[in-house]
Structure formats: C-alpha cells, structure tokens
Amino acid sequence: MTDIIKLTAAETAAKIASGELTAVQVTEAHLARIEAVDEKVHAFLHVDREGALAQARAVDEKRERGEKLGPLAGVPLALKDIFTTEGIPTTVGSKMLEGWIPPYDATLTKRLKAADVVILGKTNMDEFAMGSSTENSAYGPTGNPWDLTKIPGGSGGGSSAALASFQAPLAIGTDTGGSIRQPASVTGTVGVKPTYGAVSRYGMVAFSSSLDQGGPCARTVLDAALLHEVIAGHDPLDSTSIDEPVPPVVEAARNGSVEGMRVGVVKQFRGEGYQAGVIQRFDESVELLKELGAEIVELDCPSFDLALSAYYLIAPSECSSNLARFDGLRYGLRVGDDGTHSAEEVTSLTREAGFGPEVKRRIMLGTYALSSGYYDAYYGSAQKVRTLIKQDFDKAFEQVDVIVSPTTPTTAFAIGERADDPMAMYLADLCTIPTNLAGNAAMSLPCGLAPEDNLPVGLQIIAPVMKDDRLYKVGAAVEAAFVEKWGHPLIEEAPSL
C-alpha cells in the first residue's frame, strides 16, 4: 500500500488503465493513509469515504466494460473546500457555512467527475481563502508535513499538505494572491495559477472576483499539466471564462526545454525581507537555467513595489462586496432570530458570529477603501497601480519568454508567528501578487531546501496571458534537471509521518 501512495498521478493512471492496479485499490490506499496521518496534519475538513469508493468502483467497471478511460481516471484528488460539491459539505473554512450542503456542483467539480477523477474529500483552507498560512480556518490550522509546527502556506494549505503527506497525488487550489503557489513553495510541491479566466469560477465561492483563479496542485509538473487539461476550458456559466482553446500544457510538460528561451529576472523580486537560503536556491536555479541553454535577461519592473499595497486595497474591496451575500437570510448561519431583532440586526449578529477576525478585517478595510471621500485615494489609486503592473509585464514580455523569481521571500514560518501581525503575514505574497493583478499565468515548483532550516524553497515561473504551456515547458526542464542533480524528487526528503 505504501508504494501506491508514492506513485505520481500519471503512473497511477497508467497502472489503472493497464489493469495492474484497480481504482478501488488506489482509493483504499489513500483513504488508509488519510486515516493514519491526517489527525496530525489536518489537511482534510471532510473525507468522503463512501463517495470516493463509489467513484473508484465506477472507474473499474468502466475499464472492465472496455470503455475508454481518461488520462486521470481513477486517480484520487483532494479538493479545496471552496468549490461546491453536490451532497458533500462546503464550508470555505468558515463557521458561516458550517454544515451547508450545496445542491449543485461547481463546473470544476463536474469536470473532475466527468474525467473519472476520484474526489477523496474537501481540504482545509483559510476562511474564505483569506490568508497565507491556513491558520485562519475556523476549524483549526493545518500542519506542514515537512515540520508540523510550521505553516503549510495559505490559503490552500490543506491541499498542499495533502500532497506533501502523500494523502493524495492531486489536489485543487485557488489563487487570489498566491494561494496555490505559496503553499506549493513551502511544502515542496507544484502549484499552478492558470491565466485568469482559464478555469471556470462557477461554483467557486467568491473572495475577490477579478483575482480568484482555480488551478492544479500536484507533486510533479506533468501531473499538474494533466489536471490542468481536465479542469480548464470555456464555461458558458462564467461570464469571465475565456472562450479560447486550452494551451497544450500536457505536450509542453512532456517536452520540457529552455533551450534558446529568454528568461527574465526581475530586480524588484529580491532585497530586504528575503531569506538568504531562498535567494541562494533561486540564484542556483538561474544558473541551472543558463546551463540548460536559456538566456537570462535582467528586468526592471518598478511598479511591482506597489503591487502588495494595490492588492490589499483591491481584494478587500471586492470581498466586502462579495461577502455581503452572507446575510443569514437564504443559507448558512443565522443568529438572533428570536423575534426580538429586525432582519438588519439578525444580519449583523450573524456576520459577527460567523466570520473570523481576518475576514472581518478585510471586509472593513474594503468598506473603508470604497467609502465616500477615500475611494479615489485608495481603491481608485490601486486600480491605477494595476494598470502600471500590467504595463510592466507587457514591456517585460516583449523582451523575454518567461520570468522567474522566488515564489515566497521565506520558507515556511512557525504556526502563530505572524498571527497578530497582518502586514508581516501579507509579505508572504510579495512575489505572487503581481500576476494576479495582471491576470497572467504562473507556477511554483521546488528548487531545493534552504540550508538554514532544511525547508523547501519554491521557484516561480511567470508566463504571459494564455501562454500557460510555457510554464510547463520550462517547469518540466527545471524539474528534470533538479531530479538528476539530487538523484530523486525533493519530496522524497520529506520526513515520514
């Protein structure tokens, strides 16, 4: 059983397709692993044991009937608890939706089911995807499998921890300011934020609609590509969904190369606040890219220095609007409905009881930034910064094919270390936020352990809008070179739980 959980998704799918393993065997092995280690890790909020086994049985029957199986048929997956799942609880890590069972599937959920991917359950996350550490979950924090006293990143800490602790070979995250890439970075896994609009947001609980993007999480670049292809593509139910063909990401992942590519290194993605070991591993990655045949180009993107500030005005502004729907009237929690309070009072009491501190802080920040007298100075100015960031990216991509940077300025920090200092927490997203503001695609993959703490460091690759395949082409080349250098994938160095 141990060997099954160590397989990549591609290997698992191949073994199921050939009949060497059954989907039920694979699912049972992962359910057993969850039972054995998740008490320590707390990656899952809900495990759908019966549902997963039923899906697995259906795959095996399909195979027995000789029907064609999809490229990920029978492979287990951990789904971030932000996507609606018919008949399975969806909490978004919040007390506001505790016990809520959606009557419909998100488009992404539907696509996973249609591809015969086995959904093991729903993973822990910062409440409403607000956070960089998964400490803001109303259901308690998740531990980083590399060191359970450290954060697994956020907001998709449950998904990344499930991968790093071999509870699932595939997971789904969402990335509003880095919530796929930052968790991937600190857990030594692969996470991709596709181009904004490439993966449907229908049925994904909204935090900041112009920034939120669902995407694949895996332990290898090829696995991420296979999952990317399953979940991406136009959805008429989402008016922001891009109606263009999905870039050839799997083909790119199978043909990794940086030969002749121009790779940009941005001056603004280093300096104060960056851990020495992170910079060391990043510099080594740049050297590796040169050795593999890439041309390195230094870039100056001055507006990136303002990206964090713009993000922490735009995201709260949009969340203050999006979360207005949690009013205790139609679904979720209702508090104070004892006949003595008006609907308005019930709404205020419900929201006070249902939201945690980070959500309240951001709702009020957004309310402030959008309020009369402050709108131009804050929200309006943040939108102008967003224009400048897009312009910086446009100029950069005239000179280079992709940009690389550290994914996060530091490795995983201790649980509780930044809990009372929101600005220190927000710095975790320093390198990831510009791409959310501009809408382009980015990936994080492991590039080694920081010498000072032996924790994973992530390399970020950024590509232009709808050029997601470049992430996989570069990522696969870098991954292969690192595996050759280390003699094994980095994840094998994670301590056993």
Place this chain on the structure above:
Amino acid sequence: MPGITREEVAHLARLARLELKPEELDHFAGQLDDIIGAVARVSEVADQDVPPTSHPLPLTNVMRADEVCPSLTPEQALSGAPAQEQQRFKVPQILGED
C-alpha cells in the same frame, strides 16, 4: 491620511453589517491603521495620467438564448435555508410595527 479611530471602526462595522464587540473595535482600529498606513503609497500614482484597471480581462456582457432550461427545484434552492415556510425563505421581520 487620517488615523483610523475607534469611532471610525464602529461606523465601518455598521456599514458592513458587523455587530463588533467593544474589544474588537480597539483591536481593529490599531490594525486597520497600520494596514492603511502601509498601503497608502498607492496614492503616489494618483495624479499621474494612468487609466484605472478594474479587471484583467476586457469584460463584455454574455447573453444566452431566452429559453427555459433546467434549474434547481424549489426544494434544492431552499435546502440550505436557515428557515423556510410554504416553499419560501422565511426571514426575520423586515418592516417595523408602525
């Protein structure tokens, strides 16, 4: 830009429909003040001739044909309601006595 006072937080909480506890007002006043202080730099570009970007994609209205198509049943739509009556959402009192 002004520092965020306790009274201002109370006002924001009313606007945002959050019945904050007294201790939360003090706590958030300090934190919001720090955050606003740190992000106020965006206004450095405000006087430049820069068009605002509200969304990464050029947004257009998406229309569908006006045809009846499957949707949630009343039972499904009401399945998560805190209270319901006669196939409707039952909400607390909205209109006053007078």
